[in-house]
Amino acid sequence: MKPVKILLLCLSLAFLAACSKDDDLGNIEDIPGLGGDTxxxxxxxxxxxxxxxxxxxxxxxxxxxxxxxxxxxxxxxxxxxxxxxxxxxxxxxxxxxxxxxxxxxxxxxxxxxxxxxxxxxxxxxxxxxxxxxxxxxxxxxxxxxxxxxxxxxxxxEPRDSATVKQMFHVIEHEFGHILHQNVMYPQEYRRITAGLYTGNWNNISDYEARRDGFVTAYAMSGYDDDFVEMISIMLTEGRGGFDVIVNSIPPGASINGTSQADAQARLRKKEAMVVDYFKTVWKIDFYSLQSRTRKEIVKLLY
Incomplete structure (x- = not known):
């Protein structure tokens, strides 16, 4: 046991030598985030x-x-x-x-x-x-x-509007999550584009996602994000802007075989379910909220 006792004694002496009470450790109360800063x-x-x-x-x-x-x-x-x-x-x-x-x-x-x-x-x-x-x-x-x-x-500059709209997009998206985490949207929503959700959404463009009935590529990442992306885009783009998104889906089939008519029908069904969810669960007229939100965005940017 002697070698062990000697080793412990040496370590103790080394620690005391390194941390003498006379050493200046600085004013640790001024380190930001540790509670001493005012x-x-x-x-x-x-x-x-x-x-x-x-x-x-x-x-x-x-x-x-x-x-x-x-x-x-x-x-x-x-x-x-x-x-x-x-x-x-x-x-x-x-x-x-x-x-x-x-x-x-x-x-x-x-x-x-x-x-x-x-x-x-x-x-x-x-x-x-x-x-x-x-x-x-x-x-x-x-x-x-x-x-x-x-x-x-x-x-x-006009291009700055994209950054501003993106910030509102984020806020409306996150608030949408808070709402559905309190009261879940109907399970039927998940069946509208079932089988097309993917973790590879970041390699898909919004244009490609819309051809399969998603409002953005990020909406393809999962059911919940699909739902709140619909809320966010519908609010920030306004009713007219959302109509442009739906109507801009080109003829022909997507790489997943979705036709133009089917893609547009999926987005319209999602739109209707979002509107009904707000009315049924929260007693909110979504189209009125949408009109107000878009009007305020336009005041800021145009």
Whole structure:
């Protein structure tokens, strides 16, 4: 046993030598994210509190905290000057429209309570980009804030509208998940395009997906995402925009053998089921919500 005791004694002495009480470890209370850091409340913080936290109990975290994101991703913090334009637009397009159609009680009950903001996109190993996520209906993470520009912001160009619409697409998509996780959509929906869902959706274009009766390629990733992609695209593109999508499916068969008529019929059936789900479950006139949402998007971009 002597060699073991000697080894333990040496290790103990080495540890004491390396961690003397006289060593300067720095001010560990100032390490961001460990609870010792403090922030002076700014006008931006007050605006977020008055606009979102006080009326809707929604908190917004824009100060950088890597632990709110996947640790293996390289991301950029959001620019503070982007926070108010982004959250104002979200209130205009998403919060106000749902409250107008369903009331404050509905919105306060089901809306996520925590927004985390990132300046850049989150790239995945398969080459896709994550532009937003939701966790358990409580927290929404939004990416690409630094690219957000509307028509009243310096440097805006028409091509910027795609980035803005994509952000609303993400929010409507994630909120759609929250709704169906509370009350599931009819199982019949899953049979409309059964057998065509695939994990290889990222290698399929929206054009190809629509020829099989999906509104986007991502809708092919699974039943739930198919349902909420319909909600999101129908709201952000408006009724006219959705009609264009359906009517633009070309004649002929897809690579899976789906005819133009069948693809269009599938999308129309999905549309009808989304509209009925909102009316039956949530007492919401979807077409009215759609009209309001699209109108607010147009105000921001055109």
């Amino acid at each position: 922030w002076a409340k700014s006008p931006l913080d007050q605006w977020l509190y008055d606009t979102l936290t006080k009326p809707y109990n929604i908190a917004v975290k824009y100060k950088w905290d890597q632990f709110e994101f996947e640790l293996g991703k390289t991301l950029v913090p959001p620019k503070e000057e982007k926070v108010i334009p982004v959250m104002s637009a979200i209130k205009q397009v998403w919060i106000n429209t749902y409250i107008a159609e369903a009331g404050e009680i509905f919105f306060k009950q089901y809306s996520p309570k925590f927004f985390i903001l990132s300046g850049s996109a989150s790239w995945n190993a398969n080459g896709t980009i994550t532009l937003g996520t939701a966790e358990g209906g409580r927290k929404v993470v939004l990416y690409l804030l630094n690219e957000f520009r509307t028509k009243n912001m310096p440097g805006y």
